[in-house]
Amino acid sequence: MTQDLKQKQSRTQSLPKAQTGPGRPRGFDEAEALGQALQVFWKQGYEATSIDDLTAAMRLSRSSFYSAFSSKQDVFVAALRAYSENALGTLEQLAQGEREEALEAMVLALSGASDGPKGCMLVNCITELAPHNEQVAEIGRQHLERIEDLFARVLSPQDPGAANSTASALSALAIGILTLRKSGVSAHRIEQALSTARTLFTT
Amino acid sequence: MTQDLKQKQSRTQSLPKAQTGPGRPRGFDEAEALGQALQVFWKQGYEATSIDDLTAAMRLSRSSFYSAFSSKQDVFVAALRAYSENALGTLEQLAQGEREEALEAMVLALSGASDGPKGCMLVNCITELAPHNEQVAEIGRQHLERIEDLFARVLSPQDPGAANSTASALSALAIGILTLRKSGVSAHRIEQALSTARTLFTT
DNA sequence: TTGATATTGGACTAATCAGTTCATTTTTCA
DNA sequence: TGAAAAATGAACTGATTAGTCCAATATCAA
Numbered sequence: 001m002t003q004d005l006k007q008k009q010s011r012t013q014s015l016p017k018a019q020t021g022p023g024r025p026r027g028f029d030e031a032e033a034l035g036q037a038l039q040v041f042w043k044q045g046y047e048a049t050s051i052d053d054l055t056a057a058m059r060l061s062r063s064s065f066y067s068a069f070s071s072k073q074d075v076f077v078a079a080l081r082a083y084s085e086n087a088l089g090t091l092e093q094l095a096q097g098e099r100e101e102a103l104e105a106m107v108l109a110l111s112g113a114s115d116g117p118k119g120c121m122l123v124n125c126i127t128e129l130a131p132h133n134e135q136v137a138e139i140g141r142q143h144l145e146r147i148e149d150l151f152a153r154v155l156s157p158q159d160p161g162a163a164n165s166t167a168s169a170l171s172a173l174a175i176g177i178l179t180l181r182k183s184g185v186s187a188h189r190i191e192q193a194l195s196t197a198r199t200l201f202t203t
Numbered sequence: 204m205t206q207d208l209k210q211k212q213s214r215t216q217s218l219p220k221a222q223t224g225p226g227r228p229r230g231f232d233e234a235e236a237l238g239q240a241l242q243v244f245w246k247q248g249y250e251a252t253s254i255d256d257l258t259a260a261m262r263l264s265r266s267s268f269y270s271a272f273s274s275k276q277d278v279f280v281a282a283l284r285a286y287s288e289n290a291l292g293t294l295e296q297l298a299q300g301e302r303e304e305a306l307e308a309m310v311l312a313l314s315g316a317s318d319g320p321k322g323c324m325l326v327n328c329i330t331e332l333a334p335h336n337e338q339v340a341e342i343g344r345q346h347l348e349r350i351e352d353l354f355a356r357v358l359s360p361q362d363p364g365a366a367n368s369t370a371s372a373l374s375a376l377a378i379g380i381l382t383l384r385k386s387g388v389s390a391h392r393i394e395q396a397l398s399t400a401r402t403l404f405t406t
Numbered sequence: 407t408t409g410a411t412a413t414t415g416g417a418c419t420a421a422t423c424a425g426t427t428c429a430t431t432t433t434t435c436a
Numbered sequence: 437t438g439a440a441a442a443a444t445g446a447a448c449t450g451a452t453t454a455g456t457c458c459a460a461t462a463t464c465a466a
Contacts, residue, residue: 024412024463045331047250051454061415066455117334126386127330128248131320140386148392168392169399172379179378180371183329183343189351189371196372196403227433227442254424264444265425271443275424 030068031082033058038079042121045128046076077135083121084143091147095154102154103170103201107194110147110174112181119182123175147171155201166200173197233271234285236261241282245324248331249279280338286324287346294350298357305357306373306404310397313350313377315384322385326378350374358404369403376400 036057040049051072055065069075094105112119122143130137151167152160160167177193239260243252254275258268272278297308315322325346333340354370355363363370380396 024414024461027413027462044335045250047248050452052452061413062455063414063416063457067413072454119330119334123382124330126382127322127327130386131322132247137385137387141388144383144386144388145392164392165395165399168383168396169376172383172396173372173376174379175382176375176377176379179326179329179382180347180375182340183333183347184340185344185347189348189367192368193371193375196368200399227431227444230432230443253422255422265446266427266444269425 026068028058028060028064033060033068034075034079034082037075038083038121041076041079042083042118042124045124046073047128077139080122080125080136080139084139087120087122088143088146088150091150095150099154100201103151104198106151106154107170107174107177107197110171111177111190111194117182119178120175123178144171170197170200173200229271231261231263231267236263236271237278237282237285240278241286241324244279244282245286245321245327248327249276250331280342283325283328283339283342287342290323290325291346291349291353294353298353302357303404303406306354307401309354309357310373310377310380310400313374314380314393314397320385322381323378326381347374373400373403376403 036059037054040053040057044053049072051062051065054060054072054075055062058065060068065075069078091106091109094109095102097105108114110120118124122140125136126140130140148164148167148171149160151170152163155163155166155170173193174197177190177197180190180193239262240257243256243260247256252275254265254268257263257275257278258265261268263271268278272281294309294312297312298305300308311317313323321327325343328339329343333343351367351370351374352363354373355366358366358369358373376396377400380393380400383393383396
């Protein structure tokens, strides 16, 4: 069996190395490189992505890759965290809008209306890796919980706690729709599920 | 990059070989062996499963494996089809019950209440492989459509067409809950989503 | 310019991958 | 019993994997 994404229990996060003295400066931007890595992981999944895939996308040599990061999974977790922050930021922006428009936009975004066939990276990762890797599961859990909380706040700004059940259902529904989309279920069926989702928050 | 599950366009299905004459009979049951293979693919996913994993689980030598099946993906597709039939059979049984009890049981089964952390195999496969493999996407699509049709028939036996939207939403919701479960979201949040699911079919 | 330090590309390792080949064993039918 | 046929185990192929190492190069401060 291909070894599971190893569970480094509390491995140092790939902090940018302290610039201790003189020397050639890094010829690439770490965040940007992580962004490229993210795209590859997103498209192919963890197991199906090789270091060569990563270095090609990041335009890094193998040695630069390994001097900047400690392993494939290190890059993966860093990219996943960045993705989570970014995706939540987008959702928070959508949540600013008027109640029903905001909810509709959030559900659409979450259900992958614009991500093409790749689907939400975090959902992919949960499905592929969470059962075998607590670190990924934890990132996924936090991501999902923040999404639910966001839904609850938009649903019922005065008393978010009252909307918890609907919030849980809306995130589950959006994630489920994303899976339907990925298998290529007809647009008509997707629209049906979305219309029922709307009934959950239409007053 | 690890090669994607190749797309053999219309490869012969691994039919049991015609018993043409004398010779040592097969020492294993093909369906049973496929069942063992299924367990491994289910637990580990396609990419993370090696031929050694499969032969160990199926208790077959490498050569028996390759004389009975043509490739890893051949076994995979056969196992996936068997899984789909089996899962749909279970759901159809649950669908026999009284309306609300049937719907509740179906949602629970689909959302992985008893599959442990492995989740529904077909949902896993859709997430991992469907975007790159039309054969898997097709199996997933058919599976999901049959589930929706089943929901529609239970929701509204006289006029299943009228319940299409709710049926789509229920399957999406169940699948989404399954993903929540996989990331280890709290039982409380799962129950919240389930309770909202119930409101979709409680008269 | 020089010494120190960092990045870089390419070659390398050892393990693992999917799949093949073949000589041997086991079983069946005649 | 003997020949045909199928199953089997083990060794093998060539490709690919994640990760290491090092000599060459680039860039800094002084």
